[in-house]
């Protein structure tokens with residue numbers, strides 16, 4: 001870390017812990033220059049960094065002022081306890097409404113979408129690599145790949161695990177068509193109709209829909225919005241009933257955005273190992289961290305091959321390329337069979353392109369920029385939410401990814417407000433979609449992966465005003 005980044009980090013900490021409050025002036029550039037012995041230009045770089053993150057603003061001839069205070073009005077939700085009551089109706093209708101094709105509302109600000117905006121993706125560089133790949137490879141990637149998948153990609157992914165206690169080898173990895181395909185192969189390989197699986201709550205709607213389609217019973221577990229699955233509850237449940245698998249999004253989960261602590265990850269792996277229950281870990285947001293280093297996955301603590309680690313580049317690079325992978329430990333052979341019957345092969349061209357992109361550090365360079373852009377967005381979103389959303393709004397404060405979970409006054413039903421919001425040109429994901437239980441009606445998920453511009457800021461403000469208006473009408 002450079003000197004200016006260190007100073008920025010220290011000041012950011014003090015802004016976030018309230019030592020410097022909204023509207024207060026930071027020490028002047030000259031003062032910081034004297035106190036830290038850094039050059040004026042280094043101190044200025046610190047300020048530019050804080051400015052880019054939406055934490056301070058420069059006022060001509062007066063200095064830098066704090067523009068952020070996350071905890072002034074907006075609180076963080078705490079533990080979500082699933083109710084025993086089943087949800088009314090079918091959440092598929094809501095999913096169809098939000099993600100179906102028939103979008104006649106234009107222009108729309110789509111906060112429901114689960115990928116970063118195209119402007120944050122390295123499209124020009126990818127185009128170049130696609131062209132180079134086609135020229136370099138004599139067979140133009142027309143053939144089926146070996147069943148394990150592209151060896152070059154598996155090597156690149158294995159290299160990315162070199163900081164783990166027990167890093168992976170290329171032979172531990174099987175490529176898949178995205179993370180959803182990895183999840184589906186895992187669930188098909190280790191569960192059978194009628195089995196029970198454990199998930200967090202709220203949970204990614206794709207997971208519950210897939211489980212339902214396989215005839216599985218989903219047991220949603222209490223989940224803390226900062227730390228994730230309640231491990232003690234998982235333990236109790238496993239002692240009482242047979243569980244076929246646990247599914248968890250360990251790093252910057254969808255929708256809560258939490259990051260499980262290292263202790264929780266270790267504990268979960270230990271419980272699953274002692275009960276011989278496979279742990280399916282989805283880790284597709286882990287590369288988008290806002291701290292200093294990538295959080296480790298549960299897989300890195302897995303000694304017995306009980307964890308099936310699933311990931312993809314869909315949230316960081318190219319959702320349409322369908323490039324993902326799974327490290328399935330002792331279930332590898334079952335996954336290979338499942339892949340053979342369901343997929344035959346992954347998509348050769350896009351997997352080769354991503355391997356090339358990862359090689360030579362291009363992926364890491366891109367990730368560095370993506371993280372700064374998304375962190376900046378998060379802070380901007382929180383500012384608007386604090387200012388325009390109703391006073392008793394609670395919002396998560398994720399340390400990575402690009403999903404915000406918002407809990408509103410219990411009288412608000414975000415499914416009912418969906419149409420009025422759409423009429424204002426705003427889409428979001430209603431909370432009902434993230435459970436099979438009868439809850440989260442007063443919640444919604446927002447993506448902060450959109451470009452931060454006037455349209456986004458206005459749409460977010462309008463959404464806040466709509467919610468305020470709704471409350472007044474009760």
Ligand SMILES: Cc1ncc(COP(=O)(O)O)c(C=O)c1O
Nearest residue numbers: 114178179180204254282312314
């Ligand atoms: C938890 C989770 N799993 C899977 C997926 C789908 O990933 P992919 O596009 O790599 O299949 C998503 C996308 O939103 C997700 O959030």
